Amino acid sequence: xxxxxxxxxxxxxxxxxxxxxxxxxxxxxxxxxxxxxxxxxxxxxxxxxxxxxxxxxxxxxxxxxxxxxxxxxxxxxxxxxxxxxxxxxxxxxxxxxxxxxxxxxxxxxxxxxxxxxxxxxxxxxxxxxxxxxxxxxxxxxxxxxxxxxxxxxxxxxxxxxxxxxxxxxxxxxxxxxxxxxxxxxxxxxxxxxxxxxxxxxxxxxxxxxxxxxxxxxxxxxxxxxxxxxxxxxxxxxxxxxxxxxxxxxxxxxxxxxxxxxxxxxxxxxxxxxxxxxxxxxxxxxxxxxxxxxxxxxxxxxxxxxxxxxxxxxxxxxxxxxxxxxxxxxxxxxxxxxxxxxxxxxxxxxxxxxxxxxxxxxxxxxxxxxxxxxxxxxxxxxxxxxxxxxxxxxxxxxxxxxxxxxxxxxx
Numbered sequence: 001x002x003x004x005x006x007x008x009x010x011x012x013x014x015x016x017x018x019x020x021x022x023x024x025x026x027x028x029x030x031x032x033x034x035x036x037x038x039x040x041x042x043x044x045x046x047x048x049x050x051x052x053x054x055x056x057x058x059x060x061x062x063x064x065x066x067x068x069x070x071x072x073x074x075x076x077x078x079x080x081x082x083x084x085x086x087x088x089x090x091x092x093x094x095x096x097x098x099x100x101x102x103x104x105x106x107x108x109x110x111x112x113x114x115x116x117x118x119x120x121x122x123x124x125x126x127x128x129x130x131x132x133x134x135x136x137x138x139x140x141x142x143x144x145x146x147x148x149x150x151x152x153x154x155x156x157x158x159x160x161x162x163x164x165x166x167x168x169x170x171x172x173x174x175x176x177x178x179x180x181x182x183x184x185x186x187x188x189x190x191x192x193x194x195x196x197x198x199x200x201x202x203x204x205x206x207x208x209x210x211x212x213x214x215x216x217x218x219x220x221x222x223x224x225x226x227x228x229x230x231x232x233x234x235x236x237x238x239x240x241x242x243x244x245x246x247x248x249x250x251x252x253x254x255x256x257x258x259x260x261x262x263x264x265x266x267x268x269x270x271x272x273x274x275x276x277x278x279x280x281x282x283x284x285x286x287x288x289x290x291x292x293x294x295x296x297x298x299x300x301x302x303x304x305x306x307x308x309x310x311x312x313x314x315x316x317x318x319x320x321x322x323x324x325x326x327x328x329x330x331x332x333x334x335x336x337x338x339x340x341x342x343x344x345x346x347x348x349x350x351x352x353x354x355x356x357x358x359x360x361x362x363x364x365x366x367x368x369x370x371x372x373x374x375x376x377x378x379x380x381x382x383x384x385x386x387x388x389x390x391x392x393x394x395x396x397x398x399x400x401x402x403x404x405x406x407x408x409x410x
Contacts, residue, residue, distance in 0.1 A: 003029055004038040004060035004062070005022050005039045005040070007022055009067045012067075013043050022039050022066075028158065030219075032167045032172075033173045046076045046079065049068070049084075063142070065146045069134070070115070091116055092116050095124070098126075118133075122135040125145075125161040128156055128157075134148060134161070145162050171223060172222065173221070173228050174221050175219070176219040177232045178252040179215070179216040179217075180215055180248050180249040181215070182246060182248055185214070189214050193242055202220055203220035206219075211385075212392070213396060220232050256288060256399050259285075259399045259402050263406070270295060270345075270402070271345050272299070273298075273301055273311050273347040274301070275300075275348060275350070276349060276350040276352045276366065277352075277395050279300050280391050281346075281394075281395040282295070299336065301313075307323065307332060311332050313332055313335060324365060325349075328367070329347050329349050332369065333347035333378075336371075344402060346369065346398050348366065351366075352390045352394075354386070365380070366380070368401055377405065381394075
């Protein structure tokens, strides 16, 4: 079955609020095997909601609305949908009583009585935390569901009253898995799996690039979860054959979470010496509960003086090669390793931008060095983002370098 999610609200079109309802509904529909082919956002306008409804009925089996069920004049979703499908509205005295109870000993505002009008031949979806009921309508082998806009009201109503009805109407299960990769660009990755993308049917494959990593979402449909998971397992095996060295998670984890688990499992302590990232790398690891098991120490050595005083970088190195250099990165990491009770030391130095570049050292140039008792590894990268993007990519580069070291890939 095909569904269309229609979110009503001029504030959504203006960007005043984030549309979390569409995300929630799409995820819940996927759980019960219902495909979402369209997401539509329309303003608080009677005619446009009617036009949207008519269009949606021509291309979807299930229409799910959020918003526009409130008491004000511009809340017109229910009225517009009923006009589009030629349904009359009638006053439901039980809903009036429910709204009265909601206001507890206060006279119900006259405007709220608007919410007590019900589409004929519809099933009322109770609102346990608000005044606007929802509605479940079946017409001409189509299903129309009207839900309130506030996320807390919509979420509870959908989970408790609407989803059980939809679950009975679907014979399929949709399962998705996110495979996380790092250290390869989207175009290069796509070249390695282009035949899988071009011949995809079930499972489907989609790639998404963001700040130095590429996620691969594989989605399978079957008549039960076990069969769908089997299809995902087969595709994952095929992806492993081609890009395993770049895959860091099959469970939608962040790169820092994966590295934290690896360090914790081996009972290793790590320390960071950060210049251009200024503590971002440390903060990413420290955001994980239990980070103290492995995070021993961190220095922000932003200035040349701090590099000399905190981690023993030689002034002659800075004078000869500069703060942003392979030589400085090596001395930063090795100095930190000597001074601290850690197993792995990582330094980061670079030019985040937009100022500070030169002809030989452009914005986005970064050096990262990992030092351990057995050896050190230094890498050079050139990122092309803005300041915050360059800093975030640098931090992720650090975690990928640690991951590769622990897997003996470098």
